[in-house]
Amino acid sequence: MTVAGTAGPAQVASPDIARRESRRRRGKRVDRGYPLFLLPGAALFLVVIAVPFGMNVWISFNRWQGIGPMTWVGLGNYRRLLADSVFWSSFWHNVLLIVAMAVVPTMIGLVVAAALFDYLGKKFGPRTASVLRACLYLPQVMPLAVMGVVWGWILAPGNGVLNSALRDVGLGSLTHDWLGDPKSALYAIMAVMVWIQIGFPLVVFMAGLQRIDPVLYEAAELDGASWARRFRHVTVPQIRPEFYVVLLMCTIAALKAFAPIYVLTHGGPGYSTDIPSYFSYQNFFEKTQVGYGAATATVLALITLIITAVFISLQFRRRDEED
Amino acid sequence: MPNLIGRATRRASVTAHMRNQAAAVMPATGRSRRTTLIAVSLLAATTALTACNSSGSGSSSAKTLTLWHYEAADSAMGLAWSQAVKDFEAAHPGVTVKVETKTFEQLQKTAPMVLNSSNAPDILEYNKGNATAGLLSKQGLLTDLTPQVTQYGWDKKLSSNIAVTSRYSNGTMGSGGWYGIPNYAEYAMVYYNVDLFNKYKVPVPKSFADFTTAMDTFVKAGITPLANAGAEYPAQQYLYDLALSKADPKWVTDYQINGKADFHDAAWSYAANTLTDWVKKGYIAKDSVSLKATDMGSTFESGKSPMMVSGSWWYGTFESEIKNFTWDTFLWPGSGLVPGSGGNLWVVPTKSKNKQLAYDFINTTLQKDVQDIIANKGAVPVAADPADVTDPKAKKLIQNYTTLAASNGLAYYPDWPVPGFYDTLTAATQDLINGKDSNSALGSLQTAYQQGRSQ
16 A cells, blocks of 8 residues: 555545545556456365364364264353363463463563664674574474484483583472473463573564664664663664564464464373363364364464454554554 | 493383373374364375375385384384385295384374375384274274184284273274274283392292282381382372272273273272372382383382382393392282283275285294294293293293283273373372371362363
8 A cells, every 4th residue: 555655645635536536547457367366265265164163163162073973052162161170261261371471471572673783793793693693593493302302301300401400500499390380380381481482582582673774773873862772762663574473473373373282281181281272172183072063173273363453454454653 | 420321222112101091092182183183284285195196106005015013123013014024925935025113203193194194005004992902993094904803813813901002993992893803912010139139038928928028028118119100101000009909890891992991990099099008008119109100210220129010021121131130920919800902903995005015023922933923032922832931021921921821910090091191190190199088189089081072
């Protein structure tokens, strides 16, 4: 839209009219060839997303073991879901996982990106900054299953790496069964997820920082702004679009997180690290209560959709305000 | 550091167990059902493939017996079956046995589809249990072997306790037609470190009181007596062992087959309270909650804990891996019932093209020389002659099995009655070890049990 907005005033007096005009003109062309290009995407969407989702919703209204006859139970599975305390506590765990996978990494990523770009990059050269960025991004590249196994050893009770290290530095009193104690298991997983996630915001933010016009920094510097004030008043507002992307993608990643729980705790001890995606998987494939698992998956998909819609509308509103 | 090398080498035996125990009902169900879900989309492709293949394989297969199994070549079963193939080919001149080794996963995922096609093998090894062999029998994919059982006299070799997982009526094990024949059995026992027992002058327990006295002695010496793993099957087997010590065969049938379990009855309440109590007393380490079965094995193998209660699937592993101390076994003292069952089954698909040869092959695997190999390699054969078993430990393993089978002492596994019950049991035992109220843990088991049975 910005393109139309800037091009408008040169041709006609009102930018609004110009925008409408350009849409109309483009609209005509669209009618001819473009729908063809939509076909592959639409077909894929239909086969991979729309039909399975529709089937999932249909299954969620039934009691079904995965084979054999289905029994229609209407909203029965959803009623059961509402009353299932394990499901709701798993939702709360997912909220904490969003904190660990989206909020905290975004904040840390922002500070680290600014420090790498603004300070280390300038002082030690861009190559040093790139190497450090690559190192911090590494956990994003490694397979989650491998990392899960390694973190399992680190957090193991008794002679796990973390406990051994604590004992070696004289902090033996702090040793703990990190993944076995319901009070610490989720926090231990959250810490692992922060470590895994930092790389993504970092890379996106560093790319964003390169986009900022250096003139802005220069001007701020001339006005006597400190690094902190430049960070707050130049860096942060300038890379706002990156914020939305990072937060949205990380939140969705947190909502569909499955592997860390599957590899590290299987939702335990008890149900203290259970999350909806794992809960759904268990019902679907292990308990063969497919209808109930489908109901969980549907609710999870709806929540993800709502969160995405909120994020995108916020982003557009903000952009419109800026325009 | 956890024993990394041990992990890798032990994985084979533990996987073997997992598929025997937990998978018997649970993940297998999931897998085969997920397959069915995918099947719809794959149907066209499968049909096309079958159409191509059916023309070629018909006539030539008369002299070939196609056999599928998923045992490692150097495992007890792998070795025994390659002997069986040799014996069989010698007895059937002109017939070749074409052995195809599949993975367990592969068979679980594709069995219903493949067995329904003309690509079905003539005979295959398949997992026992309602959700696996039971399901296939219900779908009409397996041959009812009842006439052959009588004809070959297999029922005389397999005790009624073992036969439970061979017989299915409308997909439910326990009675009805014979749909599979096992070659081996498995059961839980107490493994103990003879050196540590001698060092602390602990006699081998003969009664439950002896057992707790022995554990007290070790606790006093600062040693955790029982190796445990809360994140996988071991902890729930402790719970089940304790419940079984207060149960009778009717209780087992009610729990396993009739769907009539009361988790607040005397046996379960005793088991839950005792387990919590044992953690408090230091018999079981509290920080074993997040450990996996392989970690439990490492704890025992490293000599950290003098005892470990688990299944016969550890036997071969310990025989080859424990070099620095002497170990032996005894049955859970003061209980006539222990977790255990018949092993995985030989089944003959309905679409098998060489049924008679398949029956003959099953019969070959139940002969003495094949069964003796199973015995001497540290597994429990169903029909070996103890007199032919040379290894003294293996002899004891078989004697204990004979005792249990004769008294219907194999009580199957706690997660069998309901698909996915394994996870509920894991969660509940983790809660118990962490000191949560036993009533709420047992309550969650009751809810999941009923929910599962009503599906």
